[in-house]
Amino acid sequence: MMSRDITLTNPSGLHARPAALLVALAKSFTSNVTVRYKEKTANAKSILSILSLGASQGAPLTVMAEGADESAAIDQISAAFSNNLGEI
Amino acid sequence: MKLKGLGVSPGRIQAPIMWLRKAPSANGRETTLSVQDFHLKAVQTLAHLADTASSPVLKEILRAQVLMVDDPMLWDAISAAMASGASLIEAVQDSIATIAQQFDAIDDPYLAARADDVRDIGKHLLDLLTTSADATPWPAEGPSILVSDTLFPSDTAKIDLSRVVGIVLGQGSLTSHVAILSRSLQIPAVIVENVQQWLHDGDPVMVDGSLGTVSDEEMSQGAVFIPRKTFTVHPDIVSTKDGVPIRIEANVGSVQDAVTAHELGADGIGLLRTEFLFAGDHFPSEQEQYEVLYSIAQAAPAGRPIIIRAVDIGGDKPLPYLNLPVEPNPFLGTRAARLLTQYPDLYDAQLRAVLRLSQDFPVQLMFPMIATINDWTECQNLMLRAQSSLNLEHCPIPLGIMVEVPSVVFLATNFARVVNFFSIGTNDLIQYLFAADRSVTQLSRYYRPDDQAVVGAIRMTVDAAEKAHIPIGMCGEMAGDVSHTPLLVGLGLREFSVSPHLVPVLKSRVSELSVAECEAEYHKLILGDHFAEQTGHEFGRFKS
Numbered sequence: 001m002m003s004r005d006i007t008l009t010n011p012s013g014l015h016a017r018p019a020a021l022l023v024a025l026a027k028s029f030t031s032n033v034t035v036r037y038k039e040k041t042a043n044a045k046s047i048l049s050i051l052s053l054g055a056s057q058g059a060p061l062t063v064m065a066e067g068a069d070e071s072a073a074i075d076q077i078s079a080a081f082s083n084n085l086g087e088i
Numbered sequence: 089m090k091l092k093g094l095g096v097s098p099g100r101i102q103a104p105i106m107w108l109r110k111a112p113s114a115n116g117r118e119t120t121l122s123v124q125d126f127h128l129k130a131v132q133t134l135a136h137l138a139d140t141a142s143s144p145v146l147k148e149i150l151r152a153q154v155l156m157v158d159d160p161m162l163w164d165a166i167s168a169a170m171a172s173g174a175s176l177i178e179a180v181q182d183s184i185a186t187i188a189q190q191f192d193a194i195d196d197p198y199l200a201a202r203a204d205d206v207r208d209i210g211k212h213l214l215d216l217l218t219t220s221a222d223a224t225p226w227p228a229e230g231p232s233i234l235v236s237d238t239l240f241p242s243d244t245a246k247i248d249l250s251r252v253v254g255i256v257l258g259q260g261s262l263t264s265h266v267a268i269l270s271r272s273l274q275i276p277a278v279i280v281e282n283v284q285q286w287l288h289d290g291d292p293v294m295v296d297g298s299l300g301t302v303s304d305e306e307m308s309q310g311a312v313f314i315p316r317k318t319f320t321v322h323p324d325i326v327s328t329k330d331g332v333p334i335r336i337e338a339n340v341g342s343v344q345d346a347v348t349a350h351e352l353g354a355d356g357i358g359l360l361r362t363e364f365l366f367a368g369d370h371f372p373s374e375q376e377q378y379e380v381l382y383s384i385a386q387a388a389p390a391g392r393p394i395i396i397r398a399v400d401i402g403g404d405k406p407l408p409y410l411n412l413p414v415e416p417n418p419f420l421g422t423r424a425a426r427l428l429t430q431y432p433d434l435y436d437a438q439l440r441a442v443l444r445l446s447q448d449f450p451v452q453l454m455f456p457m458i459a460t461i462n463d464w465t466e467c468q469n470l471m472l473r474a475q476s477s478l479n480l481e482h483c484p485i486p487l488g489i490m491v492e493v494p495s496v497v498f499l500a501t502n503f504a505r506v507v508n509f510f511s512i513g514t515n516d517l518i519q520y521l522f523a524a525d526r527s528v529t530q531l532s533r534y535y536r537p538d539d540q541a542v543v544g545a546i547r548m549t550v551d552a553a554e555k556a557h558i559p560i561g562m563c564g565e566m567a568g569d570v571s572h573t574p575l576l577v578g579l580g581l582r583e584f585s586v587s588p589h590l591v592p593v594l595k596s597r598v599s600e601l602s603v604a605e606c607e608a609e610y611h612k613l614i615l616g617d618h619f620a621e622q623t624g625h626e627f628g629r630f631k632s
Contacts, residue, residue: 012386015199016152023155046161048187051202054194
C-alpha cells in the first residue's frame with residue numbers, strides 16, 4: 001500500500017467535472033484507489049463516493065493505492081491533482 | 089383556453105397534442121432480471137442517450153449520469169439491501185434515498201444539488217424496472233406536442249424525438265434536464281399547471297415557449313405546424329446593424345441559472361437575486377452567503393460583470409427568524425432597506441460577503457426599494473461600516489440602485505450624481521406608476537409597459553444617467569419581451585438583463601435592429617403616427 005498527502009488546488013474543489021476526471025483516471029488502474037478527507041474515505045473509482053466527500057479548494061487529501069500498479073497509480077493521480085484536475 | 093406558465097425553451101409551434109403514456113408495470117418483471125443484467129441495461133440505456141445527444145452540454149450531463157448509474161457505491165448498496173431480503177425495486181428505492189440524503193447534507197450548495205441528479209438516476213432505474221420494454225410510450229404518427237406531468241432522460245430515450253415539435257409539462261424548472269434538452273434541440277417548451285384538465289390527445293394547440301403560453305385561441309388557419317425558429321448562441325456581445333453594441337445579461341438566482349446563463353452566451357449577470365439565501369430557517373451567516381454567492385459567481389460567464397442585488401425581504405413573505413410586521417399593503421410596506429430601522433444590521437453580513445467576493449470576481453452591488461436620497465445615504469453608510477470592518481480604505485466595487493420607485497425617476501438627476509449606476513426594475517416601477525398590484529389578476533390591464541407614462545419615466549432616468557455619464561441597464565420582464573426591444577433601444581438603453589433562456593432570443597433580435605430605426609420607433613410613440621407619415625419612416629416592421 002502506498003499513500004501520498006496532497007492539497008486540492010483546483011478552484012471548484014471536487015465538483016462534477018474534476019471528479020469525473022479523477023474517477024476515469026483511477027479506473028485505468030487495477031489497484032484499489034481511495035481518497036481520504038477529514039474522517040471520510042472515498043473510493044476513487046466511484047463518482048458518488050468522491051462527490052460526497054464535499055472537498056473544496058485547499059482541502060488536505062490523502063491518496064492511497066493498493067495493488068499491482070499502485071506506484072504508477074499514486075504518481076499519475078498526484079500529477080493530475082497538481083494539474084488542477086483539468087481546470088484552469 | 090389559454091394557459092400561462094413558464095417558458096423554458098423559446099419558439100412558437102402549432103400541432104396536435106399527444107400525451108406521454110406511462111406504460112403499466114410489468115408484473116413479476118423484477119424477478120426475471122438479475123441485478124447484473126439490470127446494471128448493464130441501465131448503463132447501456134443511459135450511455136446510448138449520451139452518445140446520441142445532439143448538444144455538447146447535454147452530452148456532458150448525461151455522461152456524468154452514466155458514471156453515476158455505473159457507480160460501485162450504488163450497486164454495493166443495492167446488493168447489500170437485497171442480501172437482507174429486499175426486492176430489487178425496494179433495494180433501488182432505499183439505496184437512492186440514502187445516497188441522495190448524503191448529498192443533501194453537504195454544506196457546498198453545488199454538491200448538495202447533486203442530490204437531484206441522484207434522484208434522477210433513481211427514476212431512470214425504477215422506470216427500467218417497472219415499465220414494459222415493448223410498449224411505445226409516445227405513439228405519435230406525425231409532428232406533435234408532447235404532453236406529460238414529468239419527463240426524464242430515461243423517458244426521452246424511448247421516444248422518436250424527431251416527431252416532437254413542442255413540449256408541455258406539468259412539473260419542472262428552467263434548469264431541469266428536459267429544459268436543457270429542449271433548448272438544445274430547439275423545441276419550444278412550456279411548464280404549466282393543470283395539464284390534465286385542459287390538454288387532451290389530438291387537440292391542436294399553440295405552444296409559445298417564449299411567452300410561456302399554451303392556447304387554442306390563436307390558431308393559424310390550415311397550418312399543421314409552424315417550423316420552429318432557431319436561435320444561435322452568441323458568446324460575444326452583439327451589435328445592431330448600424331454597429332452599436334448592446335449587452336444582454338442574465339437574471340439569476342441559483343448556481344444552475346448561472347450555468348445556463350454561461351451556456352447561452354450571457355454578457356454578464358445583470359441581476360443576481362439574493363432572496364433565496366434568506367429562505368431557510370435561520371438568518372444566513374456571512375460565510376454561508378459568501379459560499380453560495382461564490383459558487384454562483386464561479387459558474388457565471390467568466391470575467392464578466394456580476395450585479396448583486398442586496399436582499400429585498402419583508403412585505404409579502406414572512407420569515408420564521410425575523411419578526412416582520414404584517415401590513416395591509418406589503419408592496420408599499422416595510423421592505424428591504426426600510427427594515428433597517430428595526431434591524432440595523434440586516435445588511436452587514438451580506439455587504440461583507442459581497443466585498444470579500446470582489447477580491448475574486450468583478451462584482452457590483454445595487455440596493456432595491458430606494459425612494460429617497462436619505463435611503464441611499466443610509467445604505468452608503470452601511471457600506472462604509474462593512475468596508476472599515478474589513479480594513480478597506482475605499483469601496484472596491486461600483487454601488488448602484490434599482491430605479492423602481494417613481495420618486496427616484498423625478499430625483500434621477502440628483503441620484504445620478506451620487507450613485508455609480510442605475511438599473512431600471514420595470515416590474516415594480518410599472519405597478520407603482522399605475523398603483524396597481526401586479527399580483528391581482530383582475531388589474532392586469534394596468535400592466536402597460538409601452539404606455540407613455542412608462543416611456544416618459546424611462547426617458548427621464550436615461551437622460552439623467554447620460555448627463556452624469558453613469559451606466560444604466562434594465563432588468564424585469566419588459567427587458568425580456570422582444571416586442572419592446574426597438575422602443576427600449578430607441579430610448580437609449582444599451583444594457584438588458586433577462587431570464588437566461590431569453591439571452592439568445594434578445595441577442596438575435598438586437599442583431600436585426602438598427603439604432604436609427606429604433607429611435608424613429610420611439611419618436612413615433614411619443615409624437616404619434618402623424619410624425620411617422622411626415623418623416624416617411626417605415627414603422628410597420630417593428631410590430632412583428
